[in-house]
Amino acid sequence: MKAIVWFWVGCVFSLGCSAVHALTPQQVQDIVTGETDARIESLQKALAQPDAQTALFLQALADDTVVIAGEQTVILRDGKGFDPASGKEVAVPANAESVVSNNRMRGEIDSALAALQLLSPDDTVRMKAAQALVSEPDPSKKVLLDKAIAAEKNPSISQLLLLAQAAIDITSTDAKVRMAAAKALGNSKTPNTQLLLNQQMTQETDPAVRAQMGASLAEIKSALAWGERLGALFTGLSLGSILLLVALGLAITYGLMGVINMAHGELMMVGAYATYVVQAFFRQHMGPAFDYYLVVALPMAFLSAALVGALLERTVLRHLYGRPLETLLATWGISLILMQTVRTVFGAQNVAVENPSWMSGGMQVLVNLSLPWNRLLIIVFALLVLAGVALLISQTRLGLFVRGVTQNRAMASCMGVNTARIDTYAFALGSGIAGLAGCALSQIGNVGPDLGQGYIVDAFMVVVLGGVGQLAGTVYAALGLGVLNKLLEGWTGAVLAKIAVLVLIIIFIQKRPQGLFAMKGRSAEA
Amino acid sequence: MTNITLPQPVRLLSPWGWTLFIGLLLMVGVLVPVLNLYLPVAHPLHMSDFAVSLIGKIMCFAICALAMDLIWGYTGILSLGHGLFFALGGYAMGMYLMRQIGTDGNYTSELPDFMVFLDWKVLPWHWYFSDSFIATLLLVVLAPGLLALVFGYFAFRSRIKGVYFSIITQAMTFAFMLLFFRNETGFGGNNGFTDFKRILGTPIATPNMRMLLFVLTGACLLGCYLGARWLIQSKYGRVLQAIRDAESRVMFSGYSPLPYKLSIWVISAVMCGIAGALYVPQVGIINPSEMSPANSIEIAIWAAVGGRATLIGPIVGAFMVNGAKSWLTVVAPEYWLYVLGALFIAVTLYMPQGVVGLLVSLKQRLQAGKGESS
Numbered sequence: 001m002k003a004i005v006w007f008w009v010g011c012v013f014s015l016g017c018s019a020v021h022a023l024t025p026q027q028v029q030d031i032v033t034g035e036t037d038a039r040i041e042s043l044q045k046a047l048a049q050p051d052a053q054t055a056l057f058l059q060a061l062a063d064d065t066v067v068i069a070g071e072q073t074v075i076l077r078d079g080k081g082f083d084p085a086s087g088k089e090v091a092v093p094a095n096a097e098s099v100v101s102n103n104r105m106r107g108e109i110d111s112a113l114a115a116l117q118l119l120s121p122d123d124t125v126r127m128k129a130a131q132a133l134v135s136e137p138d139p140s141k142k143v144l145l146d147k148a149i150a151a152e153k154n155p156s157i158s159q160l161l162l163l164a165q166a167a168i169d170i171t172s173t174d175a176k177v178r179m180a181a182a183k184a185l186g187n188s189k190t191p192n193t194q195l196l197l198n199q200q201m202t203q204e205t206d207p208a209v210r211a212q213m214g215a216s217l218a219e220i221k222s223a224l225a226w227g228e229r230l231g232a233l234f235t236g237l238s239l240g241s242i243l244l245l246v247a248l249g250l251a252i253t254y255g256l257m258g259v260i261n262m263a264h265g266e267l268m269m270v271g272a273y274a275t276y277v278v279q280a281f282f283r284q285h286m287g288p289a290f291d292y293y294l295v296v297a298l299p300m301a302f303l304s305a306a307l308v309g310a311l312l313e314r315t316v317l318r319h320l321y322g323r324p325l326e327t328l329l330a331t332w333g334i335s336l337i338l339m340q341t342v343r344t345v346f347g348a349q350n351v352a353v354e355n356p357s358w359m360s361g362g363m364q365v366l367v368n369l370s371l372p373w374n375r376l377l378i379i380v381f382a383l384l385v386l387a388g389v390a391l392l393i394s395q396t397r398l399g400l401f402v403r404g405v406t407q408n409r410a411m412a413s414c415m416g417v418n419t420a421r422i423d424t425y426a427f428a429l430g431s432g433i434a435g436l437a438g439c440a441l442s443q444i445g446n447v448g449p450d451l452g453q454g455y456i457v458d459a460f461m462v463v464v465l466g467g468v469g470q471l472a473g474t475v476y477a478a479l480g481l482g483v484l485n486k487l488l489e490g491w492t493g494a495v496l497a498k499i500a501v502l503v504l505i506i507i508f509i510q511k512r513p514q515g516l517f518a519m520k521g522r523s524a525e526a
Numbered sequence: 527m528t529n530i531t532l533p534q535p536v537r538l539l540s541p542w543g544w545t546l547f548i549g550l551l552l553m554v555g556v557l558v559p560v561l562n563l564y565l566p567v568a569h570p571l572h573m574s575d576f577a578v579s580l581i582g583k584i585m586c587f588a589i590c591a592l593a594m595d596l597i598w599g600y601t602g603i604l605s606l607g608h609g610l611f612f613a614l615g616g617y618a619m620g621m622y623l624m625r626q627i628g629t630d631g632n633y634t635s636e637l638p639d640f641m642v643f644l645d646w647k648v649l650p651w652h653w654y655f656s657d658s659f660i661a662t663l664l665l666v667v668l669a670p671g672l673l674a675l676v677f678g679y680f681a682f683r684s685r686i687k688g689v690y691f692s693i694i695t696q697a698m699t700f701a702f703m704l705l706f707f708r709n710e711t712g713f714g715g716n717n718g719f720t721d722f723k724r725i726l727g728t729p730i731a732t733p734n735m736r737m738l739l740f741v742l743t744g745a746c747l748l749g750c751y752l753g754a755r756w757l758i759q760s761k762y763g764r765v766l767q768a769i770r771d772a773e774s775r776v777m778f779s780g781y782s783p784l785p786y787k788l789s790i791w792v793i794s795a796v797m798c799g800i801a802g803a804l805y806v807p808q809v810g811i812i813n814p815s816e817m818s819p820a821n822s823i824e825i826a827i828w829a830a831v832g833g834r835a836t837l838i839g840p841i842v843g844a845f846m847v848n849g850a851k852s853w854l855t856v857v858a859p860e861y862w863l864y865v866l867g868a869l870f871i872a873v874t875l876y877m878p879q880g881v882v883g884l885l886v887s888l889k890q891r892l893q894a895g896k897g898e899s900s
Binding site: 260316319320323324325326327328329330332333336337339340344457460461464495496499502503505506507509510511 | 869
């Protein structure tokens with residue numbers, strides 16, 4: 001029976017296509033049996049002249065659905081057996097055993113499969129495969145690559161393939177080939193190429209090739225410089241927008257009302273946990289609508305933090321107006337209680353808040369500059385909140401009252417403003433904005449009981465630097481500090497940058513105790 | 527011609543006060559050592575090692591609270607940087623203790639273990655004098671003192687007051703904490719200093735040494751109290767209180783507040799540094815978390831609970847709060863932060879005078895009642 005099948009397969013093969021049909025039964029046999037080294041060598045050989053069967057066979061190998069019985073190799077699919085070389089259905093021998101591949105063999109099979117995609121009829125698949133090969137050049141794929149270059153019609157993929165070839169050629173033993181490759185690589189202005197050239201540079205012995213590599217590197221570097229600069233600016237703006245969100249609420253409670261709210265960070269934490277609860281609820285009960293949980297989470301974060309804030313104002317802070325130092329201590333106490341409450345309810349560990357799917361990923365602007373959606377959205381969100389607060393303070397009746405009470409409490413009271421209620425509203429508003437900040441932070445970092453602690457010093461720095469009593473200063477201070485911090489970070493490292501910024505602020509406050517934008521006139525005395 | 531009655535010079539302590547003071551001194555210097563060292567463990571009056579080390583620790587905190595009272599209670603400046611001065615004193619002492627380990631460390635090197643671990647070959651410059659005890663004592667005073675002097679000079683010169691001052695001292699503490707967390711700063715990074723073996727060539731973990739440190743701390747606390755009392759009752763102290771109550775009026779009366787504020791700020795910082803230096807050999811560890819902003823605020827609450835602007839208050843407060851802490855963190859650790867938080871709120875809302883202030887006003891009311899009835 002076995003012999004008949006063999007014969008039959010052999011016939012088909014010799015009749016059909018001797019040169020084009022590359023995968024021969026002998027090769028199949030060599031790939032599945034023997035020493036790993038020999039198997040890999042056979043695999044490379046088979047790969048030099050691949051066809052559709054090669055891909056199927058390799059996929060089956062990778063999936064562990066290939067069995068062997070003596071000299072016959074069979075691919076199992078849907079309970080039936082298929083011959084690897086011809087693709088015809090065959091009977092599965094009774095004594096068949098699985099083909100065992102070790103990790104090295106598996107790695108080779110996987111990379112072979114990836115390389116085979118270079119010949120895929122689908123443009124996007126080919127493009128992806130070419131990109132993969134550029135970023136991880138593999139000399140064993142050279143033959144296949146040459147084949148692919150010859151066959152490629154799409155100019156952009158063709159360019160990528162040539163690049164991949166150069167990336168392989170740069171390790172060639174022939175100095176001339178290396179020279180050409182170094183020149184060609186200069187055209188690929190990506191961080192990967194830069195890395196590759198830098199690596200090869202250290203091993204290069206030929207001075208001429210070295211010089212060419214240096215020139216190519218310089219070319220790449222100057223092209224990448226803009227991406228890096230813009231990247232630093234963007235992370236700075238991103239940090240600035242977060243600081244702005246954190247400081248906006250404080251600008252109201254501290255700047256307008258003069259309350260030193262050390263529990264501000266914990267109000268953010270309340271907002272973040274509210275987001276977490278809404279997110280968990282959506283995941284449990286509203287599966288398909290999960291992507292839209294933020295629509296509910298934002299108001300919930302605002303309301304929960306505002307409620308806690310209103311409660312605090314009514315029960316504690318109300319009695320402490322005009323005694324800022326005591327306010328500081330009392331709100332610190334409140335922050336301890338809030339943190340411990342969260343620990344008791346949700347546990348001391350961080351909880352995970354999952355982004356909606358439309359917020360993951362990013363916008364590729366330059367080769368080495370990708371802007372994550374969640375950070376971009378937070379910048380937009382911070383600006384929206386800022387606009388909302390500015391409108392509220394300057395245009396609405398509540399804003400008018402808040403300003404009135406801030407400037408002259410007694411007079412506002414005489415005019416019939418219920419100052420006590422305005423205090424509560426204003427504090428709740430500031431707290432609610434802290435809640436919104438917490439909701440935003442939950443989208444980019446961990447949510448835990450210590451969430452607020454990390455931001456409270458920064459937030460006060462922003463408000464103090466910006467000047468007390470109006471919003472414009474807060475905006476400039478937040479964005480300025482964010483960008484300054486990130487620019488310094490590239491130069492000195494994260495910790496030293498942070499210390500430098502704190503020192504700069506301390507020095508700045510010495511010079512201008514009123515902040516960047518001092519209130520002028522009578523209200524400055526208050 | 528009108529007669530101006532000048533305030534009568536006040537005695538440093540009343541006869542009663544002196545009796546109490548000497549009594550406390552004897553207790554710390556004689557009674558506790560006898561109870562701890564010479565009574566057998568089974569004896570009912572024996573004082574356990576745990577109690578000795580706990581009280582020794584709390585006495586260090588009490589010195590901090592006293593220092594906080596001088597600057598906050600009497601001068602009206604709330605510092606959130608006292609935890610930093612405490613830690614700086616501790617680090618200065620810690621460096622000396624690290625050098626005293628000599629070659630007995632895990633790596634049997636002349637250098638402290640963490641430097642060997644970081645693959646450093648020579649001592650960094652700021653460690654040069656750390657093997658001399660005299661230099662260390664100087665450093666304990668100079669490190670917090672100089673920092674306070676420079677920082678205070680610029681802050682007070684530009685008339686930074688009230689909450690602004692509190693916030694920038696907190697920023698300073700925060701910056702130093704970040705700095706000390708770095709390995710490259712050369713203070714052991716995250717882990718700080720620990721595993722001390724000797725002080726002045728004698729082993730550090732013996733009952734006698736523990737008792738010596740305890741007595742030193744107690745004497746230091748009582749000495750600080752006496753010194754603070756002398757300062758407060760002097761003309762200098764009156765000016766400080768005047769600055770607290772109406773700074774502009776003091777200026778219009780021809781005083782420059784700067785030297786007064788600056789000097790009391792530096793004195794207060796140095797007291798904290800000394801407390802830190804006494805604290806480190808007793809607990810056997812110092813790391814950057816001592817500099818966390820939370821610690822500095824806690825010092826303020828000790829002073830507030832006991833009673834600001836009374837010198838005995840902060841000491842009482844430090845003992846009450848820390849005693850409660852060490853008891854509660856054993857019995858019900860999850861409730862400690864609730865209690866501490868509630869304490870912050872309750873003291874600021876209902877007891878602005880603190881425990882001692884409350885007692886004093888009760889006493890006064892009682893006496894007033896007597897006066898009326900008689």
